[in-house]
Amino acid sequence: MAFLNLVAATVVSSKEAKGAEAKAVDVLIEELEKRTGVRLSRANSFPDGNTPVIAVGTMDSYPSIEGFDGERLPKDLPILKPEGYALRTVSTTDNPTVSIIGADARGVLYGVGKLLRSLRWGDHLIQLERELNLNEAPSFPLRGHQLGYRPKNNAYDAWSVEQYDQYIRDLAIFGANSIEILPPRTDDDPIGPVMKVEPMEMMIRLSEIIASYGMDTWIWYPNLGKDFSNPATIEAELAEREHIFSSLPHIQHIFIPGSDPGDMEPEPLFKWCEQVAGLLNRYHPEAKLWLSPQVMNGDPTAWKNGFYEQLSKEPDWLGGIVFGPHVDEALPELRRIVPQKYPIRRYEDITHNFHCQYPVADWDLSFALTLGRESSNPRPLAQKHIHNELASYTVGNLSYSEGINDDVNKFIWNDQDWNPQTPAVETLRDFAGWFISCELADGVAQGLLALEDNWLGPLAANEGVELTLLQWQQMEREASERVINNYRFQMGLLRAYFDAYTKRRLFYETDLEYRAKEALREAKHTGALAAVQQVEQILSRAVTEPVAQDYRRRCEELADQLFANIGYQLTVTRHYAIAQDRGAFMDAINAPLNDARWLRIRCALIQEEQDEMKRLMMIDEALNRINPGPGGFYDNLGSYRSNRRIDPGQGWKKDPGYLYSPRTAHAVYLLSGAITEAKEKERGGIPLAWINHINVMLDTPIIVRYDHLDPSTDYIVKVAYVGEIGVEAHKAVQVKLTANDTYVVEESLLVNGSAVTIREARIPREVLSSGELKLTFLRTQGTKRLNIGEIWLIRSEPQQVQV
Structure with missing residues (x-):
């Protein structure tokens, strides 16, 4: 039974309310009308009789509501902290009342958001089912997200001004107080095929929308000029910024990344930023400029040292330091280095799955090949842990996002920045209940947790994947049309189908690979060429006789519906994504999950050979590619089985950014044209073991251990080093290996970029007298990552077999 029935309530506020305070009342009335069809009446005085009342105002404006008397103010009202609120309910026959009293205009908005999240709503239904007696304020002063309007992201560029307004409002309801936008010129094409508004016009409109909610406008503004030592470059870059600074009505902060993009050395970077800060303050006197020590190119150690040297001079124009992707210091160390006068803001990557700041721990290769780097990725428990592990060193977070795929993660971060003690499932229930359906609040919340569980451990052994789909399918069958058409429900549903489809294909295609190898093993009886032909027939069944096509079709339907609803760009051709790795994971839904590509290359090489004996030898080599011989060892370091050999370092829980720990990584770029077909054929194909590898940063070693070795023999260690993604072939990482x-x-x-280097070396028996071996791989110079795919440890002397 309802504690308060508010369907006939009057929303009361002061006639003096304006700006963000008045906007909060608009949010309350408009959002309830959208969901219930009921438009609550609005007044500036307390009504007579027993009309339910929702009274809204700040500590200053609340007493100015007409009809106010001392009895209307809660007796136990504390001193409210900035952006905080008190939320009280009084159920009586005489004006049952909900009071929302904010410390300031933002506090009013967040109090309204909390009330909305606490209501049970439906068609002509607005109920509060429990008494509220809350005094809340945010734990961190900065809470927000980057919403960049550019073609690189997977949805925002398709949005209208109204859709942006709604999304910013959604974030505000969950406590966000800042939004970061982008200038028209970034490291991306300025105009995309789905844009509805010219970028400069959208930037101005977004600044106005953000300010209307009382939130801060941040601008992420990279340095894209090619030569900042050239006065003409300086003049042009300053002119562009002056146009933007003078055109936008509201700017509170500018964030300039040190890199990604940008390649200025620290000293000219700081000199340039001083000029930008002066120009900014000409139009926005209170605005602050922030910098990040992000570095991607050149010698990262020298660049960092130069940055910190400039920072030690404590320039007055600098507002703070930003911690985000490609910052190679952990937050505790960064806080130690940065002078205390400067706050540190987090710029956390919540949007990517791998090759990113916080990759999914030990992610299954099948998901990396299909869902890719940027898919729908609710990770509520992981994101809460990442937030809380590092929260104490900063003033809060304004996350890096490339689109709608990380929608759930945004709201987890909002709630954690507000109160790190909030259970993730509580956020999910609020999220599902407010945005999707009160009736499905717990079902969707548990369903989102289940999607995160789908990504834990080897996919083939994850029994929860099918159960997750069954639960989402039941909600799908029983849900109203409104829920079925809700984009947030569709995103979860799509993932449930996609994950189950991927697992079904994994089993099927793994079996096809085994059958193909069986055909090769019969080559001595059938002939090499006949065996090779049979391999192609078997492998092609993945396309000619596919499995679970009802799952695939439902994924395609949902992808089209999401594009129609919110411009979610899940394919390059139908939905105008700029690239597969920029959210178009539906283009990879049928990516091979077995070693078919490698087997086909091997078979093509066998067919080119004219001598049958050599063909049979090549088949034997292919079948024994990973065989280290009797008494030897083989490890694909990115696999679950081999992971036990690797020293974990600090590990994910203490080091979620893997700055000091090895992590499973995925060189999917090797399969996307980075290596030419001729080069691949020359290499003999690209096995999946090269895609799934281990990875470390900078001075962190990869340590691999073996025991039970034979101390009476030498061993050959053979290693497959995977070159760094996106790095030119001539830019190498230098590696030292010790035993x-x-x-x-x-x-x-030297391990060249965008390639795989195979290297063999001998380890003499004198080193192995204990029967144990510790291999330590250390990057000593060059690009910042070291990647290793495979290790073979091979006895260099034949075993003596007694007959």
Whole structure:
């Protein structure tokens, strides 16, 4: 039974209310009308009789509502902290009342948001089912997200001004107080095929919308000029910024990344930023400029040291430091380095799955190949942990986002920035209940947690994937049309179908690979060429006789519906995504999950050979590619089985950004044209073991251990090093390899970018007298990541077999 029935309530506020305070009342009335069909009446005085009342105002304006008397103010009202609110309910026959009293205009908005999230609503239904007696204020002063209007993201560029307004409002209801926008010129094309508004016009409109909710406008403004030592470049860059600074009505902060993009050295970077800050303050006197020590290119250590040297001079124009992707110091260390006068803001990557700041821990290769780097990725428990592990060193977070795919993660961060003690499932219930359906609040909340569980451990062994789909399918069958057409429900439903489809294909295509290898094993009886033909027939069944096509079709339907609803760009051709790795994961829904690509290359090479004996030898080599021989060892370091050999370092829980720990990584770029077909054929194909590899940053070593070795023999260590993604082939990482901390196996091996380097070396028996081996791989110079795919440890002397 309802504690308060508010369907006939009057919303009462002061006639003096204006700006964000008045906007909060609009939000309350408009959002309830959208969901219930009921438009609550509005007044500036308390009504007579027993009309339910929702009274809204700040500490200053609330007493100015007509008809106010001392009895209307809660007796136990505390001193409210900035942006905080008191929310009280009084159920009586005489004006049952909900009071929302904010410390300031923002506090009013957040109090309204909390009330909305606490209501049970439906068609002509507005009920409060429990008494509220809340005094709340945010734990962190900065809470928000970047919403960039550019073609690179997977949805925002398709939005109208009204859709942006609604999304900013949604974030505000969950406590956000800042939105970061982008200038028209970034490291992206300025105009995209789905844009409805010219970028400069949208930037101005967004600044107005953000301010209308009393929120702060941040601008992410990278340095894209090619030569800042050239006066003409300086003049042009300043002119562009002056146009923007003078055109936008509201700017509170500018964030300039040190890199990604941008390649200025620290000293000219700081000099340039001083000029930008002066120009900014000419139009926005209170605005602050922030910098990040992000570095991608050149010598990262030298660049960082130069940045910190400039920072130690404590320039007056600098407002604060930003911690985000490509900052190579952990937050505690960064806080130690940065002078205390400067706050640190988080710029957390909540949008990507791998090759990113916070990759999914030990993510299954099948998902990396299909869902890719930027898919719908609710990770509520992981995001809460990441937030809380590092929260104490900063003033809050304004996250990096490339689109709608991280929608759930945004609201988790909002709630954690408001109160880190909030359980993730509580946020999910509020999220589902307010945005989707009160009746499905717990079902959707648990369903989102289940989607996160789908990504835990090896996909083939994850029994929860099918159960997750069954639960989402039941909600799908029983839901109203309104729910079925809700984009947030569609996103969860799509993932449930996609994950189950991927698992079904994994089993099927793994079996096809085994059957193909069986055909090759019969080559001595059938002939090599006949066996190769049979391999192609077997592998092609993944396309000619596909499985679970009802799942795939439902995924396609949902993708089209999401594009129609919110411009979610899940394919390049139908939905205008700029690239598959920019959210178009539906283009990879049928990506091979077995080693078919490698097997086909091998078979093509076999067919080119004229001698049957050589063809049979090549088949034997292919079947034994990973075989280290009797007494030997083979490890694909990105696999679950081999992971046990790797020293975990600090591990994910203490080091979720893997700055000091090895992590499973995915070189999917190797399969996307980065290596030419001729080069691939020359290499003998690209096995999936190269895609799924281990990865470390900078000075963190990769340590691999073996035991039970034969101390009476030498061993050959053979290693497949995976070159860094996106790095030109001539830009190498230099690697040192030692055995048992004493023997130098490789002093300065060069591993070129965007390629795979196979290297063999001998480890003498004297090093292995204990029967144990510790291999330590250390990057000593060059690009910042070291990647290793495979290791073979092979006895260099044949075993003596007694007959």
